Amino acid sequence: MQKVPFITLEQAQQIIADVPTPFHLYDEKGIRENARRLYKAFSWNKGFKEYFAVKATPNPYILKILQEEGCGVDCSSYTELMLSEACDFKGHEIMFSSNVTPVEDMQKAYELGAYINLDDYTHVEFLERVAGIPETVCCRYNPGGVFSLGNGIMDNPGEAKYGMSEVQMESAFKKLMAKGAKRFGIHAFLASNTTYNEYYPTLAGILFELAVRLNKATGAKIAFINLSGGVGVDYAPYQPASDIMAIGEGVRKKFEEILVPAGLGDVALFTELGRFMLAPYGHLVATVLHEKHIQKDYVGLDACAANLMRPAMYGSYHHITVLGKEDEPCDRIYDVTGGLCENNDKFAIDRPLPKIEVGDVLVLHDTGAHGFSMGYNYNGKLRSAEVLLKEDGTHELIRRAETADDYFATFDCTPFWPRLHGGQ
Numbered sequence: 332m333q334k335v336p337f338i339t340l341e342q343a344q345q346i347i348a349d350v351p352t353p354f355h356l357y358d359e360k361g362i363r364e365n366a367r368r369l370y371k372a373f374s375w376n377k378g379f380k381e382y383f384a385v386k387a388t389p390n391p392y393i394l395k396i397l398q399e400e401g402c403g404v405d406c407s408s409y410t411e412l413m414l415s416e417a418c419d420f421k422g423h424e425i426m427f428s429s430n431v432t433p434v435e436d437m438q439k440a441y442e443l444g445a446y447i448n449l450d451d452y453t454h455v456e457f458l459e460r461v462a463g464i465p466e467t468v469c470c471r472y473n474p475g476g477v478f479s480l481g482n483g484i485m486d487n488p489g490e491a492k493y494g495m496s497e498v499q500m501e502s503a504f505k506k507l508m509a510k511g512a513k514r515f516g517i518h519a520f521l522a523s524n525t526t527y528n529e530y531y532p533t534l535a536g537i538l539f540e541l542a543v544r545l546n547k548a549t550g551a552k553i554a555f556i557n558l559s560g561g562v563g564v565d566y567a568p569y570q571p572a573s574d575i576m577a578i579g580e581g582v583r584k585k586f587e588e589i590l591v592p593a594g595l596g597d598v599a600l601f602t603e604l605g606r607f608m609l610a611p612y613g614h615l616v617a618t619v620l621h622e623k624h625i626q627k628d629y630v631g632l633d634a635c636a637a638n639l640m641r642p643a644m645y646g647s648y649h650h651i652t653v654l655g656k657e658d659e660p661c662d663r664i665y666d667v668t669g670g671l672c673e674n675n676d677k678f679a680i681d682r683p684l685p686k687i688e689v690g691d692v693l694v695l696h697d698t699g700a701h702g703f704s705m706g707y708n709y710n711g712k713l714r715s716a717e718v719l720l721k722e723d724g725t726h727e728l729i730r731r732a733e734t735a736d737d738y739f740a741t742f743d744c745t746p747f748w749p750r751l752h753g754g755q
């Protein structure tokens with residue numbers, strides 16, 4: 332599908348007059364409409380809830396929008412729990428799906444009354460020792476081997492560090508029951524960024540059958556099944572988009588087929604989507620600083636891999652639109668780069684684009700999830716601002732850009748600190 336930015340050049344210029352590029356821009360309208368579609372797709376399940384994966388876009392404004400749409404939060408660290416607490420997520424509105432969990436993180440999750448999702452069998456005793464056993468506990472499943480859909484291998488759980496085997500799940504449930512747990516959740520994340528509509532239904536089938544077996548073997552009351560994240564987005568125009576209505580319907584069929592006949596028709600379904608909830612509703616907006624023509628034609632932006640790491644890290648495709656030139660022919664071939672001293676700091680390689688000039692404003696699409704949040708400070712580059720485009724068309728700064736003071740702040744334990752802050 333053709334990729335159209337959610338802002339025009341004129342809108343971008345208005346925002347830039349207020350917040351200089353580069354910045355991450357989020358589309359409130361798109362976020363809300365998409366969340367409503369997800370809830371509609373799973374409306375057949377009474378207890379359905381999406382726990383937004385905070386790591387994808389850890390900004391309180393975004394979390395509040397999703398909270399208004401009925402979502403909870405999925406956290407994996409102490410600071411993500413703090414952020415969720417500050418946004419008034421309470422108790423079972425918080426899922427804690429961590430691994431290699433520090434003591435303080437586990438204690439914080441317990442104190443907040445979150446659903447705790449145990450990554451390992453040994454975490455039963457760990458949880459009891461450092462916090463306590465809640466009435467409802469979730470365990471994360473790893474089936475091992477390879478995970479395939481009709482059209483080929485999707486991922487390799489046998490190589491994944493997460494979760495526990497079925498035998499371990501069974502003893503974890505028994506142990507937890509002996510220690511007072513009364514209700515159980517089952518969780519698994521088997522493939523990332525899949526745009527195959529069969530992913531969730533296939534995963535659901537595996538987890539529903541597991542739930543039936545665990546329920547039989549242990550008598551444990553299964554309260555919920557958490558399909559986790561992994562529903563993908565169409566980063567490239569030639570990719571299919573996920574069809575969330577078809578996905579919801581596919582999961583419903585498995586539910587009717589497997590859980591209902593086993594007497595488990597009251598199980599609630601949860602998701603922990605990050606990318607699907609936010610990626611398409613974020614743009615990284617950047618300005619062309621320089622062009623150069625050597626063996627290839629380059630345009631260099633004021634954004635770099637420190638603002639959006641996916642292309643450098645995974646070779647990911649992010650579509651690019653030159654604002655104001657949407658209808659011009661893409662008759663030039665460019666490498667679009669940032670300014671890191673790393674040759675992999677390229678947002679696009681050999682990309683057909685319209686003729687670009689210094690000062691042009693570019694939109695990098697689908698940066699709303701795992702965009703800003705994967706940012707870092709290499710080469711002394713500072714993190715960008717985040718801006719919300721509201722439903723009424725106005726914009727709001729929802730995180731300011733980092734300054735040199737922020738970058739140097741952790742030298743406050745050294746004698747260099749005053750001079751790094753403009754002192755003597």
Ligand SMILES: *Cc1c(COP(=O)(O)O)cnc(C)c1O
Nearest residue numbers: 384428559560561603604605606
């Ligand atoms: C990263 C993660 C998610 C979200 O994944 P997406 O690909 O963004 O949907 C959900 N659950 C867990 C445990 C994760 O680690």
